[in-house]
Amino acid sequence: MAGPVTPVVAVRDLTKRFGERTVLDGLELEIGCGEFVALLGRSGSGKSTLLRVLAGLDTEIEGTARVEGTVSVAFQQPRLLPWRKVWRNVVLGLRRDGESRSRDRRVAEQALEEVRLSEHEDDWPLTLSGGEAQRVSLARALVREPDLLLLDEPFGALDALTRLAMHRLVERLWRTHEPAVLLVTHDVDEALLLADRVLVLDEGCIVSEHVLGHPRPRTATDHADVRSRVLADLGVTEGASA
Numbered sequence: 001m002a003g004p005v006t007p008v009v010a011v012r013d014l015t016k017r018f019g020e021r022t023v024l025d026g027l028e029l030e031i032g033c034g035e036f037v038a039l040l041g042r043s044g045s046g047k048s049t050l051l052r053v054l055a056g057l058d059t060e061i062e063g064t065a066r067v068e069g070t071v072s073v074a075f076q077q078p079r080l081l082p083w084r085k086v087w088r089n090v091v092l093g094l095r096r097d098g099e100s101r102s103r104d105r106r107v108a109e110q111a112l113e114e115v116r117l118s119e120h121e122d123d124w125p126l127t128l129s130g131g132e133a134q135r136v137s138l139a140r141a142l143v144r145e146p147d148l149l150l151l152d153e154p155f156g157a158l159d160a161l162t163r164l165a166m167h168r169l170v171e172r173l174w175r176t177h178e179p180a181v182l183l184v185t186h187d188v189d190e191a192l193l194l195a196d197r198v199l200v201l202d203e204g205c206i207v208s209e210h211v212l213g214h215p216r217p218r219t220a221t222d223h224a225d226v227r228s229r230v231l232a233d234l235g236v237t238e239g240a241s242a
């Protein structure tokens with residue numbers, strides 16, 4: 001009989017303060033292997049702070065934030081190094097003990113093929129469009145074969161059409177690589193389209209959870225009831241934009 005499955009993320013009673021200000025306040029969170037979770041919350045509610053803690057970038061916390069395995073992060077800005085060609089940006093975070101340049105190159109080629117950017121391998125980052133640069137950032141996150149992929153508003157700066165294409169790409173990459181994903185977004189429809197579970201963060205805690213499950217793919221009008229409830233949790237009157 002299979003034993004209990006260890007969650008990829010186990011956060012218990014997590015409190016994060018900046019001076020007098022308590023941003024996360026006894027937060028509890030669990031994310032299972034391969035689960036796709038979206039995190040919504042008002043500006044300043046602590047979403048990025050939580051991601052930074054999970055990424056190990058901020059360790060001054062109370063409580064525990066345990067992550068099993070490898071973590072990769074993709075931010076709203078792709079953060080590519082302009083003096084490295086695209087393919088060398090992709091392999092930037094890889095451990096290099098004994099790895100040859102030709103092997104790095106092969107790994108980068110495969111990842112760039114997955115994000116449909118093969119023809120840009122030898123380009124400089126500054127020659128890429130915003131969507132292309134973001135795809136390089138995703139390729140860079142994936143070559144680490146993460147157990148947990150943290151996405152901090154990765155599509156926020158993109159135009160609507162590119163964003164739609166990125167949704168399809170992320171869903172495909174998620175199915176292929178099966179990492180657990182925690183996606184921070186301001187876009188309720190994006191959350192409903194992609195996630196298995198949508199969480200709302202407010203006052204330093206997860207105040208609501210909406211389980212969407214399957215099937216996928218979804219359309220914007222699926223889960224209209226959940227959409228209304230999430231908007232209400234965010235304090236947004238329907239009809240106004242989220």
Ligand SMILES: Nc1ncnc2c1ncn2[C@@H]1O[C@H](COP(=O)(O)OP(=O)(O)OP(=O)(O)O)[C@@H](O)[C@H]1O
Nearest residue numbers: 018019023041042043044045046047048049050186
């Ligand atoms: N290094 C820091 N020092 C002091 N305060 C900070 C620091 N980082 C974040 N904060 C504060 O913590 C709060 C939460 O910030 P955070 O960036 O996590 O919010 P967010 O939910 O991601 O917001 P947004 O949706 O606008 O990106 C904010 O009030 C912010 O000013």
